[in-house]
Amino acid sequence: xxxxxxxYALAVAEEGSVTAAAELLHVxxxxxxxxxxxxxxxxxxxxxxxxxxxxxPTVVGRAFLREAEIAVSASRRARATxxxxxxxxxxxxxxxxxxxxxxxxxPGALGALRRRFPRLEVTVFEEPSSAELExxxxxxxxxxxxxxxxxxxxxxxHHLGDEEFVVVLxxxxxxxxxxRVELRELEGEPWVRFDRDSALDGVLLNVLxxxxxxxxxxxxxxxxxxxxxxxxxxxxxxxxxxSAVPHGHEHLVRPVFPVVSQPVIAVVRHGAGPAETAxxxxxxxxxxxxxxxxxxxS
Amino acid sequence: xxxxxxxYALAVAEEGSVTAAAELLHVxxxxxxxxxxxxxxxxxxxxxxxxxxxxxPTVVGRAFLREAEIAVSASRRARATxxxxxxxxxxxxxxxxxxxxxxxxxPGALGALRRRFPRLEVTVFEEPSSAELExxxxxxxxxxxxxxxxxxxxxxxHHLGDEEFVVVLxxxxxxxxxxRVELRELEGEPWVRFDRDSALDGVLLNVLxxxxxxxxxxxxxxxxxxxxxxxxxxxxxxxxxxSAVPHGHEHLVRPVFPVVSQPVIAVVRHGAGPAETAxxxxxxxxxxxxxxxxxxxS
DNA sequence: GGAGCCGATGAGCCTTCGTCAGTACGAGTA
DNA sequence: TACTCGTACTGACGAAGGCTCATCGGCTCC
Numbered sequence: 001x002x003x004x005x006x007x008y009a010l011a012v013a014e015e016g017s018v019t020a021a022a023e024l025l026h027v028x029x030x031x032x033x034x035x036x037x038x039x040x041x042x043x044x045x046x047x048x049x050x051x052x053x054x055x056x057p058t059v060v061g062r063a064f065l066r067e068a069e070i071a072v073s074a075s076r077r078a079r080a081t082x083x084x085x086x087x088x089x090x091x092x093x094x095x096x097x098x099x100x101x102x103x104x105x106x107p108g109a110l111g112a113l114r115r116r117f118p119r120l121e122v123t124v125f126e127e128p129s130s131a132e133l134e135x136x137x138x139x140x141x142x143x144x145x146x147x148x149x150x151x152x153x154x155x156x157x158h159h160l161g162d163e164e165f166v167v168v169l170x171x172x173x174x175x176x177x178x179x180r181v182e183l184r185e186l187e188g189e190p191w192v193r194f195d196r197d198s199a200l201d202g203v204l205l206n207v208l209x210x211x212x213x214x215x216x217x218x219x220x221x222x223x224x225x226x227x228x229x230x231x232x233x234x235x236x237x238x239x240x241x242x243s244a245v246p247h248g249h250e251h252l253v254r255p256v257f258p259v260v261s262q263p264v265i266a267v268v269r270h271g272a273g274p275a276e277t278a279x280x281x282x283x284x285x286x287x288x289x290x291x292x293x294x295x296x297x298s
Numbered sequence: 299x300x301x302x303x304x305x306y307a308l309a310v311a312e313e314g315s316v317t318a319a320a321e322l323l324h325v326x327x328x329x330x331x332x333x334x335x336x337x338x339x340x341x342x343x344x345x346x347x348x349x350x351x352x353x354x355p356t357v358v359g360r361a362f363l364r365e366a367e368i369a370v371s372a373s374r375r376a377r378a379t380x381x382x383x384x385x386x387x388x389x390x391x392x393x394x395x396x397x398x399x400x401x402x403x404x405p406g407a408l409g410a411l412r413r414r415f416p417r418l419e420v421t422v423f424e425e426p427s428s429a430e431l432e433x434x435x436x437x438x439x440x441x442x443x444x445x446x447x448x449x450x451x452x453x454x455x456h457h458l459g460d461e462e463f464v465v466v467l468x469x470x471x472x473x474x475x476x477x478r479v480e481l482r483e484l485e486g487e488p489w490v491r492f493d494r495d496s497a498l499d500g501v502l503l504n505v506l507x508x509x510x511x512x513x514x515x516x517x518x519x520x521x522x523x524x525x526x527x528x529x530x531x532x533x534x535x536x537x538x539x540x541s542a543v544p545h546g547h548e549h550l551v552r553p554v555f556p557v558v559s560q561p562v563i564a565v566v567r568h569g570a571g572p573a574e575t576a577x578x579x580x581x582x583x584x585x586x587x588x589x590x591x592x593x594x595x596s
Numbered sequence: 597g598g599a600g601c602c603g604a605t606g607a608g609c610c611t612t613c614g615t616c617a618g619t620a621c622g623a624g625t626a
Numbered sequence: 627t628a629c630t631c632g633t634a635c636t637g638a639c640g641a642a643g644g645c646t647c648a649t650c651g652g653c654t655c656c
Contacts, residue, residue: 067376
């Protein structure tokens with residue numbers, strides 16, 4: 001039941017004789033003969049019919065060889081993929097992004113990464129729950145994660161910058177008149193909140209508690225873009241990272257006082273390879289703090 | 299570069315640790331460890347990142363494992379297919395039919411075969427040229443062939459019956475008035491003939507020569523059904539096996555004098571297995587000679 | 597009937613795999 | 627801080643399997 005047996009069987013079927021297959025494979029004839037017989041003995045089936053002029057696949061042999069060819073070619077692909085990975089960068093990079101961090105920076109970094117390493121596939125888990133993130137991280141599926149706080153302190157955590165949080169107000173909201181919203185002024189407002197146990201909801205709860213506000217929940221959503229849209233429609237106010245505000249809603253956004261800010265930390269997994277390092281470097285080169293971005297619209 | 303290495307690597311990726319993979323595979327831990335290391339050494343790439351809690355696939359490792367899984371599953375399918383073929387009948391039966399022989403009998407036999415062995419796939423090469431047939435036969439691709447004459451005389455050739463040839467006349471043809479057409483009466487008629495070097499054209503040429511007729515070629519076609527249709531439209535007359543006449547054209551058909559008849563011989567390949575034998579037996583059970591079938595329509 | 601082709605078989609050598617023991621390293625805990 | 631537990635790795639040894647050489651049996655073609 002080895003790949004070699006498959007390759008030998010395929011060569012025999014292709015060449016029509018053990019001898020020809022043997023010289024194609026650069027081995028002696030008995031070797032091929034033994035492998036074929038061993039395969040047939042192991043499977044309990046005659047894969048080839050013996051004719052005076054060579055070996056010919058039987059009915060069941062053909063069915064077998066069809067699958068065997070898939071196995072062999074897949075093996076070749078696996079080998080080629082890995083060997084290519086030695087020089088070039090080939091593979092599948094798994095990235096998790098919490099709290100909408102890097103919404104503005106990630107596309108640029110991933111685009112640059114794709115230009116430099118076209119055969120590198122990137123999968124991004126956007127705003128997974130804490131439990132999901134934990135699970136992915138524990139199982140080692142993740143190569144890089146963007147998050148606010150990290151329990152694992154070692155050198156694998158890199159501080160990229162800080163993300164300022166902003167409130168999104170409904171169209172016509174009275175607080176749109178000021179440049180920076182005092183959080184206490186939002187007493188009594190209904191809030192568009194986030195999924196229970198999500199990091200974003202945790203930040204929001206902390207902010208409300210620090211400013212002696214009682215949270216009135218208008219709705220809970222999973223994605224920051226949804227929260228912004230619902231808040232814009234007047235369902236309530238919400239608090240999201242500045243870079244997570246979609247285009248077209250900037251006029252409904254205000255920075256807050258006291259300032260709410262979270263560090264953006266890139267956690268690279270243990271034993272990071274060149275792919276992870278490259279993406280981390282590209283992320284570093286992006287601009288991470290633009291304090292004047294959300295100045296009041298004129 | 300062996301299947302075992304793939305299986306080990308997949309188990310390690312699945313379980314997240316060498317130890318767990320080892321007990322899943324019912325082998326000792328160092329064995330798995332060595333195989334993984336050997337694989338990485340051979341490929342020159344680190345497939346797994348070592349963490350204190352186990353092994354985790356790297357970026358290139360994931361790409362490799364994706365292909366490896368295909369190889370392993372294909373191998374399992376190959377094995378399952380072959381082992382199933384030991385009890386049941388599984389596989390791909392290749393049949394060649396020359397000169398439209400068995401057009402009436404084959405569907406019945408193949409249907410019965412399919413009912414008895416549902417997992418047996420049958421591929422029929424219809425009316426291949428002599429060169430094609432020769433090539434297929436030489437390479438041992440064919441399991442069974444229906445033909446008129448066979449150069450290989452041994453016990454692998456089974457006489458199923460005889461196929462009487464009939465002429466197909468154009469609608470309104472004067473010879474439709476008689477029950478059996480004298481071939482000499484067709485002097486000067488244009489003929490719908492068959493591809494050069496085809497067995498059918500060989501039979502036709504022999505018949506014409508034996509009856510001192512000079513062949514006037516109206517057209518050459520590959521398939522008997524086409525020849526019948528064209529003859530029915532008055533393009534010329536043609537000579538085909540009786541069973542090859544499609545439904546709806548029986549009234550344009552006449553037996554000939556002197557009788558033209560060819561033996562229908564089933565040639566089974568060397569080392570025939572149960573599938574070939576079963577099909578041969580089913581073909582035998584079909585009725586092969588129906589002399590009164592083409593009596594004149596009233 | 598002999599020459600030439602085919603695959604099958606057996607003996608010997610060598611590589612490889614598997615196991616057992618022991619080592620090294622990091623994490624969690626008292 | 628030290629101890630224990632978990633992890634993977636390494637080296638030595640025995641066993642199994644692959645490869646090669648030489649040989650045999652069967653068939654075809656001349």
